[in-house]
Amino acid sequence: MKPRVLLTGAQGQVGRxxxxxxxxxxxxxxxxxxxxxxxxxxxxxxxxxxxxxxxIINAAAYTAVDLAETEAFKADQxxxxxVAVLAEAAAAANAVLLHISTDYVFDGNGKxxxxxxxxxxxxxxxxxxxxxxxxxxxALWHKVIVxxxxxxxxxxxxxxxxxxxxxxxxxxxxxxxxxxxxxPTHAGDIASALVKMMWHxxxxxxxxxxxxxxxxxxYVSWFEFTDAILTAARQHxxxxxxxxxxxxxxxxxxxxxxxxxxxxxxxHKIQQVFGxxxxxxxxxxxxxxxxx
Numbered sequence: 001m002k003p004r005v006l007l008t009g010a011q012g013q014v015g016r017x018x019x020x021x022x023x024x025x026x027x028x029x030x031x032x033x034x035x036x037x038x039x040x041x042x043x044x045x046x047x048x049x050x051x052x053x054x055x056i057i058n059a060a061a062y063t064a065v066d067l068a069e070t071e072a073f074k075a076d077q078x079x080x081x082x083v084a085v086l087a088e089a090a091a092a093a094n095a096v097l098l099h100i101s102t103d104y105v106f107d108g109n110g111k112x113x114x115x116x117x118x119x120x121x122x123x124x125x126x127x128x129x130x131x132x133x134x135x136x137x138x139a140l141w142h143k144v145i146v147x148x149x150x151x152x153x154x155x156x157x158x159x160x161x162x163x164x165x166x167x168x169x170x171x172x173x174x175x176x177x178x179x180x181x182x183x184p185t186h187a188g189d190i191a192s193a194l195v196k197m198m199w200h201x202x203x204x205x206x207x208x209x210x211x212x213x214x215x216x217x218x219y220v221s222w223f224e225f226t227d228a229i230l231t232a233a234r235q236h237x238x239x240x241x242x243x244x245x246x247x248x249x250x251x252x253x254x255x256x257x258x259x260x261x262x263x264x265x266x267x268h269k270i271q272q273v274f275g276x277x278x279x280x281x282x283x284x285x286x287x288x289x290x291x292x
Contacts, residue, residue: 002027003202006053006095008036008086009060013154014100017191018057029053033060038082048089055198056090058083058099061130065104068126069256075129083133084140091141096201098194103150103182103215105131108260111181113219115266116148116211124257138210145197146211147190150263151225153281154187155290160222162291164229168242178223178247182263183215189279190214193270200274208273213265216281223247225281232285238292 003026009015010030019030029051037043038060048056062068062078083099090097104127105120122128137144153159167174193214200206220228223245230242250259267278 003054003198004052005029005055005057005198006048006051007031007057007059008038009058010035012059012061013152013157013159013187014190014194015059016156017154017188018059018194021191021195039077041081041085044082044085045089045092048086048093048095052093053095054202056086056095056097057194057198058086058097059194061100062126065124065126065259066256068124068129072125072129075126076132079126079129080132080136084136087137087140087144090143094143096143096145096198097137097141098145098147098198099133099137100190100194101134101146101148101211102127102130103148103260103263103265105134105148106260106262108180108262110262111264112262113264113266114213114262116213116269123260126257134211142209144209145201147194147197148211148213148265149185149190150182150215150265151184152187152190153184153284155287157187159187160184160225161229161285164226165233165288165291168230168233171243173246174226174243175246175248175252176223176226177250177253178221179249180259180261180263181219181221182260183217183219183265183278184225184281185214185216185279186281186284188284189216193274193276196276197274212270212273213267214270214276214278215265215267216279217267219264228282228285229288232288236286236288238288
């Protein structure tokens, strides 16, 4: 019997790829922003009750990091309050909740990769809203998986790779920070990780609920990631001038929200429990023309 899966954020970078992976193997009920308003708690509860899913995958989020500094209430409604309601609804339906979170729950201090046991200390409104969502979900229901990830990119949507390729065509010089380090993570690999976790839980007696980290390897700076993107563009058929790349420090960019200097996530736990390896972001640039 196919598991019943309720997916939120179905039109997002990760959500649409989760939907593609599950559409034939599950009873999938996929909801985008137009179909399910996550600021409407009653709608969330009614939807979960009506569809009675075995799994809820929450791929929806407020991700405008800088705008969240002035739209803190809106960010909190989506990243915290809605997640709490989903957890309550999951508990009522006895459904597993898989929820995507972020490296922004950490302060970014130090140089060691953050483990799931490290104490979160967000330094932005966005990070605080995401941490509140994590904590609420796990306080309200025990069958919860929180998957923290970082530096998400994909062939579609708004993301760093597509932005860099556009800027590289439009500008003569690109200044990119070299003092923020993390693991670029392909949205397709996040979707695959979520689906593998779901099937593992579905097929086994499972009790290792809680937080897991999943991101790309190797760790690089934004400057190094940009250099790899432009190198791939040159190697895989891009024809035309590309901007000259210049390394700068974070002090060169004054932005409303503080960015973590250290976004490294330790991914050993997800390897040990689920057998899921870190995302190989370099291989995802071999199809660079699909990002253009």
